[in-house]
Amino acid sequence: MIVADKWLDYEILDCGNGMKKERWGDMILVRPDPQIIWPLKSKDWGTFDAFYHRSKSGGGKWEFRQQILESWQIAYGESKFKIRPTSFKHTGLFPEQAVNWDWIDSIIRDSKKDFSVLNLFGYTGGATIAAAKAGANVCHVDASKGMVQWCKENAFLSNLEEAPIRYIVDDCVKFVEREIRRGSQYDGVIMDPPSYGRGKRGEVWQFERDLWNLLKLVSRILSGSANFVLVNAYTTGISPTIIGNLLNEALGDKSGSISSGEIGLPISNSGNVLPCGIYARWQA
Numbered sequence: 001m002i003v004a005d006k007w008l009d010y011e012i013l014d015c016g017n018g019m020k021k022e023r024w025g026d027m028i029l030v031r032p033d034p035q036i037i038w039p040l041k042s043k044d045w046g047t048f049d050a051f052y053h054r055s056k057s058g059g060g061k062w063e064f065r066q067q068i069l070e071s072w073q074i075a076y077g078e079s080k081f082k083i084r085p086t087s088f089k090h091t092g093l094f095p096e097q098a099v100n101w102d103w104i105d106s107i108i109r110d111s112k113k114d115f116s117v118l119n120l121f122g123y124t125g126g127a128t129i130a131a132a133k134a135g136a137n138v139c140h141v142d143a144s145k146g147m148v149q150w151c152k153e154n155a156f157l158s159n160l161e162e163a164p165i166r167y168i169v170d171d172c173v174k175f176v177e178r179e180i181r182r183g184s185q186y187d188g189v190i191m192d193p194p195s196y197g198r199g200k201r202g203e204v205w206q207f208e209r210d211l212w213n214l215l216k217l218v219s220r221i222l223s224g225s226a227n228f229v230l231v232n233a234y235t236t237g238i239s240p241t242i243i244g245n246l247l248n249e250a251l252g253d254k255s256g257s258i259s260s261g262e263i264g265l266p267i268s269n270s271g272n273v274l275p276c277g278i279y280a281r282w283q284a
Contacts, residue, residue, distance in 0.1 A: 001261055001262040001263065001264050001273065001275065002099045002261060002262075002263055002264070002279070003099065003263075003264050003265065003266060003273055004095060004096045004097070004098040004099040004263070004264070004265055005099075005265075005266050006076075006098065006099075006102070007076065007095060007098060008075070008076075009024070009025050009074035009075050009076065010022065010023065010024060010025075010074060010076075010095045011023040011268055012265055012266065012267045012268060012274060013028070013268055013269060014040070014041075014042060014045070014267070014268075014269050015033070015036045015038070015040075015267050015270070015272075015274060016036060016038055016039050016040025016041060016042075017036070017039060017040045018032055018033065018034065018036050018037070019031065019032055019033065019036065019040070019045075020032075020033045020036060020274065021045055021046075021048060024072075024074055024083050024091060025072055025073070025074040025083070026072075027049045027050070027068060027072060027083070028047060028048040028049050028050075029048065029049065029050050029051075029052070029085065029091070030045050030048050030050070030051045030052065031052045031089050032052060032054055032060075032089060033274070035274065035275060036274070041269075041270075048065060049064065049065055049066060049068050050062050050063065050064050050065065050068065050085055051063045051065070052085075052089045059087070059088065060089060061087070062085050062087075070084060071083060071084035073157060074093075076095075076098055076101070077133075078133060078158070078159075079101075079126075079129045079130065079133060079154075079158045080154070080157035080158050081093050081124070081126065081129075081154050081157065081158075082124075082150065082153050082154060082157060092124045092150060093124060093126060094123075094126065094276070094277075095265060096263050096264060096265050096276040096277060097126050097127065097232065097263070098126075099263060100127065100130075100190075100230060100232065100263070100279065101126060101127060101129075101130035102130075103230075103281070104117075104127060104130050104131055104134065104188070104190070104228070104230070105130050105131075105133065105134045107188065107227050107228050107283070108131060108134035108135060108136050108188070108227075109134050109135065111187070111227055113187075113225075114137070115131075115134075115135065115136040115137065115187050115188065115227075116136065116137045116138075116139075116185070116186045116187050116188070116223070117131040117136045117137070117138045117139070117186060117187065117188040117189070117190065118138075118139045118141070118176075118179075118186040118188070118189045118190070118218075118221070119131070119138060119139065119140050119141065119189075119190045119191075120141050120172040120175075120176070120189070120190065120191040120192075120193070120214075120218075121141070121142060121172055121191055121192045121193050121194065121197075122140040122141055122142045122147070122148070122151060122190075122192075123142060123147050123150075123151070123192060124147055124150040124151050124154055125140055125150070125151030125152075125154050125155065126154075127190045127192075127230075128140045128151055128155070128165060129151075129154055129155060129158050129160065131188070131190075132155065132158075132160050132163040132164070132165055133158065133160065136187075136188070137164040137165075138163075138164070138165045138166070139165075139166040139168060139186075140165060140166065140167050140168065141168040141170055141172055141175050142168075142169065142172075143169065143170065143171055143172070143197065143198065143199045143200045143203075144169070145169045148167050148168070148169050151167065152167060169200060170199070170200050171199025171200050171201065171203045171205075172191070172193075172199070172205075172214070173199075173203070173205070173210065173213070173214055173217065174199065174203065176214065176217045176218060176221060177217060179221050180217065180220050180221055184221060185221055185222065185223040185224075185226075186221055186222060186223060186226065187222075187223050187225065187226050187227050187228075188226065188227055188228045188229070188230075189218050189221070189222065189226075189228075189229045189230070190229075190230045190232075191214070191218070191230070191231050191232070192231075192232040192233075193205065193207055193210075193211060193214070193231075193233065194207065194234075194235075195207045195234070195235040195236070207233070207235045207238070208235075208238075211231075211243075211246060212246055212249075212250070215231075215246055215247065215250035215251075216250050218250070219250050219251055219253075219254070222251075222254070225284075226254070226284060227283065227284050228281065228282060228283050228284065229247060229251065229281070229282040230279065230280075230281050230282075231243050231246075231247065231279065231280045231281075232263070232277060232278070232279050233277060233278050233279070234276075234277045234278075238278065239278070240260040240261050240262060240278035240279065240280060241260055243260055243278060243279070243280035244258050244259070244260030244280040246280070247260075247280050247281075247282050251282050254282070254284070255284065256282050256283055256284040257282070257283055258280065258281065258282050258283075259280070259281050259283075260278070260279065260280035260281070261278070261279065262275045262276075262277070262278055262279075263275070263276055263277050263278065263279050264276055
């Protein structure tokens with residue numbers, strides 16, 4: 001497991017009973033996490049600003065103990081991100097991904113060349129910001145117009161408003177197919193595919209069914225001097241070894257090494273680590 005343990009503005013304070021208490025800058029949030037199957041050691045959650053209650057019929061809603069800002073900022077190094085509690089419990093950032101941002105940063109800086117990165121299913125742009133900060137030209141693709149706009153806001157907060165970032169609202173598979181026809185190539189590809197999703201025009205994405213095809217397409221847009229491919233996943237029941245195997249099969253004709261595993265965050269009051277997802281990396 002690789003652990004994102006360099007945060008100053010984010011912290012898991014406590015965990016138990018299917019919930020986690022987190023500090024996002026100055027704000028304390030309590031949210032569900034299905035992997036937390038151990039009991040809460042404290043008698044209650046103590047002080048917090050907002051608590052997310054799941055609904056038996058699906059979804060849920062936030063309980064705010066006091067009026068808080070609609071959104072606020074946190075920083076990771078020189079990068080800044082807008083945080084906003086959404087109706088589906090998320091905040092617009094997956095802090096465990098910081099360990100991948102550091103990896104991306106080091107590869108791009110060490111390459112000492114003009115570097116092009118494609119970020120598929122780019123969400124609010126954590127990886128896009130990391131790649132652009134390291135000096136890469138980045139193409140950020142997501143089917144959600146709202147998420148692409150959020151990425152633009154994060155780029156502005158991180159002083160990257162003039163950086164060479166292309167913002168694309170599109171279905172990721174169809175976009176890559178068009179890039180193949182255009183002869184476009186990239187030195188690094190990042191993807192964070194959902195378990196299930198819909199594209200810009202209603203295209204259906206299913207992780208187990210569609211990931212292999214996308215990886216084969218991606219293999220065709222890697223430059224001759226490509227440096228990395230990163231796949232993140234949060235799909236329940238999928239082993240990181242499976243994602244590594246898929247990468248090995250899709251990129252078998254390219255020289256490099258493949259690693260895979262879990263990704264996690266430290267829990268401050270116990271010294272334990274909370275697993276938050278899986279990853280697989282190909283590096284030339």
